[in-house]
Amino acid sequence: MPETPPATPDGRAPGVRISGLSVVYRTPAGELPAVSGVDLELPPGTITGVVGESGSGKSTLALSLLNAVQPPGRISAGSVEIDGLGDVVALRGEELRRARGRHVGYVFQAAQNSLNPLKTVGKQLLDLGRSHGVRDLRALVREARELLGRMGLDGARVLDSCQHELSGGMRQRVGIMFALVLNAHLVVLDEPTTALDMITQATILRIVREVHAERGLTTLVITHDLGVVAEVADRLAVMYGGRVVEQGPTRDVLADPRHPYTRGLLRAVPRLTGDIGEARALPGRPPTLGTIPADGCVFRERCPLRMDACETGRPPAVAYGARSVSCHAAAENRAGPEDGGPGTAAGDRDGEDGAEARGGEEVAAGAREEQA
Amino acid sequence: MITGQGITKTFRQRGAVLGGREVRALRGVDFAVGKGGAVSFIGESGCGKTTLGRIVAGLESHDSGEIAIDGVPMSSLRPRARRPYFRRIQLIHQDPYSALNPTRTIHQALAAPLALRARQTGRPGSWIDERAGELLGLVGLDPGYVLPRYPHQLSGGMRQRVVIARALTVDPEMLVADEAVSMIDVSLRLGILALLRDLRERLGVSVLFITHDVATARYLGDDGELYVIYRGRVVERGPVEAVVSGPVHPYTQSLLSAIPVLHGLEEPGAQRVVPTEPLDEGGPDAGCLFARRCPFATGRCTAEVPVLGAAGGFPQEHACFHPERRSVVAAPAGRA
DSSP: OOSSOOOOOTTOOOOEEEEEEEEEEEETTEEEEEEEEEEEEEOTTOEEEEEOOTTSSHHHHHHHTTTOOOTTEEEEEEEEEETTTEEGGGOOHHHHHHHHHHTEEEEOTTGGGSSOTTSOHHHHHHHHHHHTTOSOHHHHHHHHHHHHHHTTSOHHHHHTOOGGGSOHHHHHHHHHHHHHTTOOSEEEEESTTTTOOHHHHHHHHHHHHHHHHHHTOEEEEEESOHHHHHHHOSEEEEEETTEEEEEEEHHHHHHSOOSHHHHHHHHTSOOSSSOGGGOOOOSSOOOOGGGSOSSSOTTGGGOTTOOTHHHHSOOOOEEETTEEEOOHHHHHHHHTTOOOOHHHHHHHHIIIIIHHHHHHHHHHHHHHHHHO | OEEEEEEEEEEEOOOTTTTSOEEEEEEEEEEEEOTTOEEEEEOOTTSSHHHHHHHHTTSSOOSEEEEEETTEEGGGSOHHHHHHHHHTEEEEOSOHHHHSOTTSOHHHHHHHHHHHHHHHHTOOTHHHHHHHHHHHHHTTOOHHHHTTOOGGGSOHHHHHHHHHHHHGGGOOSEEEEESTTTTSOHHHHHHHHHHHHHHHHHHOOEEEEEESOHHHHHHTOTTOEEEEEETTEEEEEEEHHHHHHSOOSHHHHHHHHTSOOOBTTEEOOSOOOOOSSSOOOOOOOSSOTTGGGOTTOOHHHHHSOOOOBOTTTOSSEEOOSSOOOOOOSOEETTOO
């Protein structure tokens, strides 16, 4: 590896390969896994959404991209290979500090609150520039102003403002500006729209998509909200109990979820149309650090398809075309008629949930016609 | 059980720099929540829905208009005499991070109001711990894990559930839930909503639900009512299903258009209403307050104030000169 990491050439989005990543937190009960054996690839130029509830390990996973897991946590195994940067797990000290910001832009959870309340946005921008040894601070300010303008804000005015003078949606855009202003091409957005209104959220998500395309980024969005992922992400990874339980193209996963957790999660989100009675809460609750089962499937406590195999064997990730699912029950299902091609996938759907869902849809459609 | 008529509220910011800016949070709002009813206030932050919720809970004064509880006008009572009325209405705070005292364990947070309750009802001291455990179980928490802990040791979602449990300690007749599930884990939200629905059905507890998530409002009950609030005025009001399936006010349509579509599972609505301006930073107060951002506004809209009413034969009331149903809501995929 070169002494100083080369800047990623403009317009070239880096790919990221996370392999066997485990992060543990030291507790009085010993070291407990927050992230456990995660394999995830972010193809260059794509937006990947990681969906999970609190304690799923999604934020810890995101921090690992910066090698920024704080003690008592530590990356205990695996690697995070970023094009043009190498394995960030191996980076230390100054190298790491420079990589953050220059290569990897990070918009923190609740970016609304991550600004210094006593300094104007402009002053904080200059601090950022100095700490990264930017020589041409004027150019940096110009770039920031352009970025803010691109996001529909009056750049000059925002740079002269303190946090309290900006609305939630404006602060979120300031957060995105800070993540991009040093020309990072890998951007991590942790809960980018939490605490924002619907209309503002729609605006921010549109901005994320547009800026992603215009600047040629690789983007990772961490969220608890399936809707956010559905709106922006090309690919979706569902996390539960520190593991990725299902991943694949967003549309495919939403149309035909294979993992019982993904199914349960989708069913637990109330929708605007259709029979609201079909919405079902998932029984039980997500595991916390101390209650994640050490062996077997992490979801089994809440799973309607629980089998003996789920108690001891960790379900391997099984590929179904572009999809990968870690579930013993899904794997067994697949072993039947076989082949997992698109045809079979559609067939499966008719056979199981499809029939039930269709029935509901017909009722809803009927009700709708009556109203019209 | 509680009604409001012509409620107004203006916040005055004192400050030399701004020269005392005024924020008109509520501009004459009428509402009614019946016993066991489910009413949802929908709108963006700053629309006044939180202020209205606080007024309903007796935590905020209003400038003009009348609040009546069980037919008793609150203006006819001295502040002290109002207290027992408002005690029956409990607010579940928006922010679970500031709603709990950081120096007290969850046990202490629940035991204080329960001790009072035990004294009032002549129950033994042992009831306090028993009831605390029961309430935590009700909101989906493990009492053994939660009770000895401090708020900072819990996740945001757990904290909010503790707040809900605390609101239930006084056996309220009405819960004002201000964004109460927005910080709770997605797989558990429905459980909390089902709990609120259950409390309605079994105990006749009314729920006033304040949210920007229309779909969750729908889950509270098909007999629920929706109030869409924009800059301190109700712009559309009616049965949840009527407003959601056929919104007629362009602001309601913008809100519903902004809801993410689960592509693959759903098809987007045929139409989409996007405000012409992303944010409203005040602007003139004449006419319809949404006119400045409305893609369908005409001269009349900026000159005249539209009044909430039933014009046009829609099942809901609206305050728009040009009401028109638009199908902005996503439908399940696979439906023609």
